[in-house]
Amino acid sequence: MSATTYAWLVLLFPLGGSIVIALGYRTWSGRTAGWIGTGAIALSFVNAIAAFVQLQGEPAKARHLTSTLWDYANAAGLDIKLGILVDPLSVFMILVVSGVSMLIHLYSVGYMGSDRGYTRFFSYLNFFVFSMLLLVLAGNFVLLIVGWAFVGFASYALISFWYRRATATGAGMKAFVINVVGDVGLVFAAILIFRELGTFDYLEVFDRAPGGFHTNEWTIVAICLLILVGAFAKSAQLPLHTWLPDAMEGPTPVSALIHAATMVTAGVYLIARTHPLFELAPTAADIAAFTGLATLLVAGSIALVVTDLKRIIAYSTMSQIGYMVVGVSIGAYSAGLFHLMTHAFFKALLFMAAGSVIAAMANRQDIDRMSGFGRAMTFTSVMLIIGSLALAGFPFTSGFFSKDAILSYASTRGGMYEIFTVLGYVGALMTAIYSFRIVFRVVAGEPCSEAEELAETGHVVHAEPENPATGDVEDTDVGFPGPEHHIAEQAPTMRMAMGALAVLALIGGVLQIPGVDDAITKFLEPTFEDSALAAIQPSVGDEWRDLTIGGAIAVVGIFMAYLLYVARPASTAVLVRRLRPLHTFLVNKWYFDELIDVAIVRPALAVGSFCNRVFERLVVQGLVAGTVDVVRGAGGVVRTAQSGFVRSYALLLIGGFTGLGLYFLLSSS
Amino acid sequence: MINSVLWTPLLFGILGLFVPRRWAGWVVVGGAAVTLGLAIGLLAGFDSGASGLQDTVDVDWISGLGVSYSLGLDGLNVFLMMLTALLWLPAVAFAAMRQPDRPHLYFLMLALGETATLGAFLAQDLLLFVLFFDLMLVPFYFLFGAWGQDRPDGTTAVAATMKMIVYTLIGSLLMLVAAIATAILAADGGQLSFSIVDLQQNVLSEGSQRWIFWFFAAAFLVKMPAFLLHGWMPDAYRAAPLPALAVFSAVLSKVGAYGFLRVVLPLFPDATIEFQEIVLVIALASILYGSVMAFTQTNVRLIAGYSSVAQLGFITAGIFALRPDGADGALLQMVNHGLVVAPVFLIIAVLAERAGTEDLREMGGIALRAPVLAAMFLIVTLATLAMPGSANFIGEFYILNGLFQAKIVFAFVAGAGMVLAAYYALRLYQRTMHNRKPEPIDSRDLGWRDAAVLVPLVGCIVALAFYPQLVLKRTDAAVGNQLRQAQRVDSNRPLTWQRGRESEAASISDSARPSGSGAAAS
């Protein structure tokens, strides 16, 4: 079978899994649904590997395979096909997506084990993986938008999975609407591309683009900016990022899958996919890069102060995606995608470890209340430390190689791009501090009551679940948070998934060690063969210089975190007091939510209520009432003749006829 | 064949009068089923490549006035006929399961409504079209007035219906005047003919086109309803019995949009070009206003009603882009919107039975014990908000594309409508299905009978999502036909910068250009 057939199968299994699980929602007992879901993704992963092997069998020039199922919408010159593109980039993405998703499914089999929405959860989760795979395999812009929106919907469904919580449904709505903003951006990008080039097909667009546009012509810049609207909305870049922290309302495996490993990287993929357009519009690429930089700094700074465990990791995700966006925007495609892959490993691992901790805390997520889990949950703690090391870029972990590859490229490209290297290192310092803030708070210190109980009795604490945001007692009918909690120590599937990810997070970097090997760059080369920017490669010496700096910063950051949170625990309080305004500013997340509220939400609601109260009532109803009154008035005049007396009607009749007769008599004479 | 499609519903409606009360509804259901079968037969025999009329019937009716009983199918109406036949069946079945009062009359009215609507879609004679257009109102006047619900604030169903009738009849009367004027002016002293095909041959002078255009537009815009002329909608929607409202909102509103394509564009091309932007402004105002109103309403019927205003705005905008892609999209969207709105109202009926109210604030949490209902509603909701992957998205995509190439600014404003749609549609879903359950709500799943009505409808939505080409393939040729006049007029005007640009781009890559630009240049 050819690579494209395998690619179709990659899509088929998750979709089939989702449908099968959904249709049998009454039939599946116990953990059947979980295993069906995991199996479907595993098959998908196997097919992805097969597609990879097949693709490697092709000569390098011919590694752009397309395949079409049927004409999706073909009329009036718009030719939209249900077709996929299998090239190194899409195969790279399906491998990462299906591989990591498989592990997350495995984790969920245990973690969600006692949730009453178990079947629904796996149906959504499989659908999500299908959407993501569709997104990366799509062969034209319209199908990309379809995958894009499916992913948005799946994330909505999963974020508001516990739909009895008002905060969860609200967060889902926010995520969905912001994602639709992104969709609309992409729709207009596709339409503008069609107007200029007459096609939606990737390969044809990239083929015609160099002849169709001058560099930095306004149309191509507009196209790229519209694409960026889509990319930023999905990848939670400023200013469309506010949905991501709220999205932590979903179950933890969801956060791991969607908001760390796969969905949020879609924007990075998109920029890499459309790199021929961005290289024609350097202005737009620079805007993207600076936005990425701003996001990585803003999100990193917020992650330093928030206290919700999952939100810290969420902000860290935003920040890491900032790195990737910088990477693919300035031309470090393989480095950006490499970071995408390693980030998927260690961030998924971190979320899983966090999920385990949260379960042990009876669903409380405030890190100020956690401490001393080191002894009670040794496995989880080790995982948390490995994940944090990789995130901080500790030497020779996977994050160490991938993050610094981006920064190294930026410094090699030189000029203005040096800024990215310098500020990227600032971000790296923050990363190291906040990632070890988590470790020191959760693992180190005196055991808190929950940790103590776990260590002594081996039982997880039970508590009356309540929503930290509203204080409502949770309604456990839909499963939140399930009658029992599951922690990695006690659930083999969770342990397996985390173990595999931990290994990958530690050694994932070997794929691309400067001077030793560059498997990813080599593999992705056919996709980026036309790119002038991809040809720029930092020398091995430069790369090692930058790696050394990066590693040193990571170590310094970890040490600072140690000083702040372990050696002198009081110092944080002092810092907060000294820098009160700054702290308030950061805790309130730079007031982005409030800004959007004032700038968009409130005016929209005000317009709505104005329309409802004033305009509709006065103008529209006035128009109707006026018309009806005119008709009624005219009717009233006529109705006086309708006295109801038969005799008067008869008299009228006779009078009328007599009148007519007289008229004709008189006029004829 | 085409005759039997048209008259079967009425025939069965009359037959229904002669059976016992319990069976009256099911006889009409049978009629709707037979009609659907016949319609599918017509669709199967439809030649998708041809642009002219097929399956025509043409009999002299009032020969002295040049009025003939003339029916025909082409790409414009073939799917609207299908839509009518398809949606009437579940609506009638849904009503039959609930046994309304005075069932004989109720179902006769529903059947008459189907025949009248089919007639309006199939008529190829201007006067016949006007006749059926007005006949549509009659059954719904009785259905809304006699079987509607009075509101607690004292607005009776009869008063609300009266408002609707008066308002729409004024539009209809203007249209009647305009239709007669068109025929007389076109005949210019010769033999009168109301045949739409004949009238296309001799286009009126620009001066008379202007006022006749607005007379027709008034009827169609009220029917849809468009912004500012939708005042009849809120009261009538709140009064109407839901099964009747489902077909009313899903199908009858499309007759207005269809009228633009069938009558206005080919017959009054100069006026169409002249007033294009004014109509587009109305359409965009409908989109924005409808969306904004939809997310501030708390009555579930009105949310669906105002969302229809917005969706019909999209359709109008697509038609008045005056490009084949826009019109193709508009036609596809008419079918999609019909397919989506009918289940929405049926689901609202089901929800209202469980919640005992139609107020969003008093609903919630129904998904808990009703997963099938929730899943159905979710699919419908997503299609309503034109989620990419649904056929609705392809419709809107085509519309936006047409609008973008014709008038770029309008397209961006319409794009805002997509975002608003996401919000109001999801809000409706969430507030009814999710969150906490207020105590008195009876959360139970669909019964098998309601499921038998809803599931096939949702199945149609899903199927069309996989293959929207089914519709587009058949509309394309006819749409080009309807636009030819307007495009010919348009190409006599000085080229705008956009059109100049297109030809410049065409020289860069001469393959696979949109055929729209080619047609405009020819």
Add this chain to the structure above:
Amino acid sequence: MAVEWYLVLSALLFAVGAGGVLIRRSPLVILLCLELMLNAGNLALVAFSRMLGNADGQVFALVVMVVAACEVVVGLGLIVAIYRRRLPLNVDELRGLRG
């Protein structure tokens, strides 16, 4: 005999009938007066037919008789219905159709 006399008689009968319709209140009498008017018309028709020597008028008179018979059926039916519902047999009090 000249046709004028017939016409005068017909006109008189018609006037009597019309007067009755206008001034009487009982639906039964009104119905009788209506018959009188119709038959006045018939008389004129037959007279003209005789004068012109062709049968058109007579045919027309026959049609009128049929119509009159129908009308009586409907009218008497209405009166019976009114009576059965114990409504007053007085057309001035039956004014449900007043606008």
